[in-house]
Amino acid sequence: MNYSQVLEIASCTDPGMVRSHNEDSIASDPANGLVVLADGMGGYNAGEVASGMATTVITTEVQQLLAKMQPFDIDAETKAPLAGRMIREQVLKANTSIYQAAQSQPQYSGMGTTLVVCLFYDNKMTVGHLGDSRLYMLREGKFSQVTRDHSLLQEQIDSGIITAEQAKHAQHKNLVTKALGIDPTVEPEVKEYATRPGDVYLLCSDGLCDMVDDEDMGMTLQALGGNLKLAAQQLVQMANDNGGKDNVSVILVRVLREYPAPRGVMGKLFGWRK
Amino acid sequence: MAKLILSMDGLVLKEIPLSKERTTIGRKAHNDIQIDNLAVSGEHAVIVTILNDSFMEDLGSTNGTLVNGNPVKKHFLQNNDVIELGKYKLKFIQEAGAQPAAAAADFEKTMVLRPSAMKAAAEQAKAAGAAGAQAAQAMRQAAVQASGHAAQAAGTAEKPTAPAAAAAASAPAAAAAPAPAAPAAAPTAGPPPRAGGQPLGAIQLLSGANAGKELELSKPLTTLGKPGVQVAVLTRRPQGYFITHVEGAQRPTVNGQPIGSAPHALKDHDLIEIAGIKMEFFHKS
Numbered sequence: 079m080n081y082s083q084v085l086e087i088a089s090c091t092d093p094g095m096v097r098s099h100n101e102d103s104i105a106s107d108p109a110n111g112l113v114v115l116a117d118g119m120g121g122y123n124a125g126e127v128a129s130g131m132a133t134t135v136i137t138t139e140v141q142q143l144l145a146k147m148q149p150f151d152i153d154a155e156t157k158a159p160l161a162g163r164m165i166r167e168q169v170l171k172a173n174t175s176i177y178q179a180a181q182s183q184p185q186y187s188g189m190g191t192t193l194v195v196c197l198f199y200d201n202k203m204t205v206g207h208l209g210d211s212r213l214y215m216l217r218e219g220k221f222s223q224v225t226r227d228h229s230l231l232q233e234q235i236d237s238g239i240i241t242a243e244q245a246k247h248a249q250h251k252n253l254v255t256k257a258l259g260i261d262p263t264v265e266p267e268v269k270e271y272a273t274r275p276g277d278v279y280l281l282c283s284d285g286l287c288d289m290v291d292d293e294d295m296g297m298t299l300q301a302l303g304g305n306l307k308l309a310a311q312q313l314v315q316m317a318n319d320n321g322g323k324d325n326v327s328v329i330l331v332r333v334l335r336e337y338p339a340p341r342g343v344m345g346k347l348f349g350w351r352k
Numbered sequence: 353m354a355k356l357i358l359s360m361d362g363l364v365l366k367e368i369p370l371s372k373e374r375t376t377i378g379r380k381a382h383n384d385i386q387i388d389n390l391a392v393s394g395e396h397a398v399i400v401t402i403l404n405d406s407f408m409e410d411l412g413s414t415n416g417t418l419v420n421g422n423p424v425k426k427h428f429l430q431n432n433d434v435i436e437l438g439k440y441k442l443k444f445i446q447e448a449g450a451q452p453a454a455a456a457a458d459f460e461k462t463m464v465l466r467p468s469a470m471k472a473a474a475e476q477a478k479a480a481g482a483a484g485a486q487a488a489q490a491m492r493q494a495a496v497q498a499s500g501h502a503a504q505a506a507g508t509a510e511k512p513t514a515p516a517a518a519a520a521a522s523a524p525a526a527a528a529a530p531a532p533a534a535p536a537a538a539p540t541a542g543p544p545p546r547a548g549g550q551p552l553g554a555i556q557l558l559s560g561a562n563a564g565k566e567l568e569l570s571k572p573l574t575t576l577g578k579p580g581v582q583v584a585v586l587t588r589r590p591q592g593y594f595i596t597h598v599e600g601a602q603r604p605t606v607n608g609q610p611i612g613s614a615p616h617a618l619k620d621h622d623l624i625e626i627a628g629i630k631m632e633f634f635h636k637s
Contacts, residue, residue: 119463190464209464230465257464294572301575304583304599312587312596316572319589 081111081198084337088306089329090314094285095322101125102283102327105133110144111198112137113329117211117283120189128176128189128259135172136195140164150200150339161197161204162268169206169266176259190260194225194281200339206268209254212287214280221296228256251288278303279331285324289317306330354406357443370406375399391415391438408435551635553593558630569593582627593618
């Protein structure tokens with residue numbers, strides 16, 4: 079199944095107003111319904127290396143898997159769609175690659191990256207994420223955050239030490255508790271969500287959500303929903319107008335219509351006849 | 353900017369910003385902070401402020417100066433230190449925004465909290481001397497706080513070279529400090545107010561059913577037109593207002609010329625036409 083007829087994807091990435099180079103990395107594969115965004119960290123150019131490895135490894139590996147199997151097929155072991163396992167395993171593979179590169183080459187020592195990855199299939203999407211890059215959703219005029227950051231700040235909010243309002247002004251927005259490539263193994267958060275036609279999904283690095291209020295992001299998506307490319311550029315521009323202290327990356331995905339998997343027991347049984 | 357809060361017997365007398373390089377304290381009238389009390393020497397002490405660092409020096413006073421209860425000759429002031437001269441107390445407040453620029457820049461960098469790096473960074477910080485030791489202590493506090501929910505962790509993925517270690521230490525230190533008193537630090541962080549000095553723009557409709565109506569462009573973006581037919585957006589940016597084509601086969605015109613795909617800067621009294629409706633852009637006030 080080719081998802082490029084079902085999903086409209088636009089993206090934009092920018093070094094921002096302060097940083098000299100862009101440590102963010104984005105990739106999208108509309109045909110397979112796959113989008114990946116990573117925000118690298120580490121000295122010199124190591125951040126770019128880590129985020130670049132993450133997006134490349136995950137897209138190529140998932141593409142290879144998709145050639146062999148369908149994400150909506152049920153996994154015999156977990157009784158859940160295969161997509162969840164596909165994402166988890168490929169994220170772990172990327173983790174190993176980055177970790178080994180960091181261990182073997184001194185200039186890459188300590189590099190790592192945050193990650194958000196979405197795979198669309200069967201009116202659903204599987205989302206994997208690590209760190210403070212986020213996924214938002216605009217559905218029927220309501221803009222909301224889907225992922226929850228793996229950050230010290232989020233943990234403090236969860237445990238009630240500070241309120242969400244205070245968190246906006248906190249100093250330590252940058253401390254993440256999970257990331258790709260830092261430790262030999264990692265547990266990504268992988269969840270499945272139902273999608274609806276008309277939904278717009280926004281993947282972004284912290285360079286956007288630290289600079290632009292959620293409210294303004296939602297307003298931009300609503301106002302410029304008719305032109306996703308322009309909306310992506312506008313979001314990056316807003317982050318830069320507000321200071322652009324970090325690299326800014328945005329991927330927008332709009333669900334154009336329903337995309338149910340060709341299945342059902344009969345469909346599967348007689349699939350060979352097609 | 354740092355400041356001192358003068359109090360006696362728990363009663364706040366006044367607040368003194370440390371705006372000068374030298375702020376003198378004493379009984380005589382020529383001092384910057386005059387404390388008219390016989391227990392205070394004529395020229396009792398001086399506070400020297402260099403960039404963001406303040407040092408307190410006792411000027412050989414008769415009764416001496418205490419900082420946090422200990423008699424000192426010279427002391428590098430830290431946030432919340434209490435200087436005592438006789439019955440008078442001066443509390444030193446270092447505002448959160450007054451960190452050195454380098455450390456502030458490091459705050460923006462995304463870093464990972466992890467247990468293994470914690471030890472190394474703490475040791476490095478300890479080795480970095482007095483200031484470092486303090487940072488390491490703050491860092492341990494941060495670690496204790498983090499341990500409740502994260503790992504028992506406050507280290508960073510950054511390779512802990514000496515400046516990085518200090519920055520790493522100061523980051524969780526800040527993490528620990530503002531948590532209970534976050535509102536105090538509030539205005540320093542966060543995005544700067546947008547479009548501050550720029551005049552407010554508005555459009556007045558010149559044709560159509562609502563001709564004569566005025567619309568203030570106070571939001572960061574305002575869409576105009578008919579969805580599905582022709583839509584344009586007016587964006588409010590620090591540089592001024594811009595019009596951009598969003599959707600529709602026909603592009604909006606400015607002073608009779610159709611605009612390109614790039615945002616078009618608007619000038620006072622530009623005439624715009626979108627979806628057959630004419631309007632004028634102008635600066636209010």
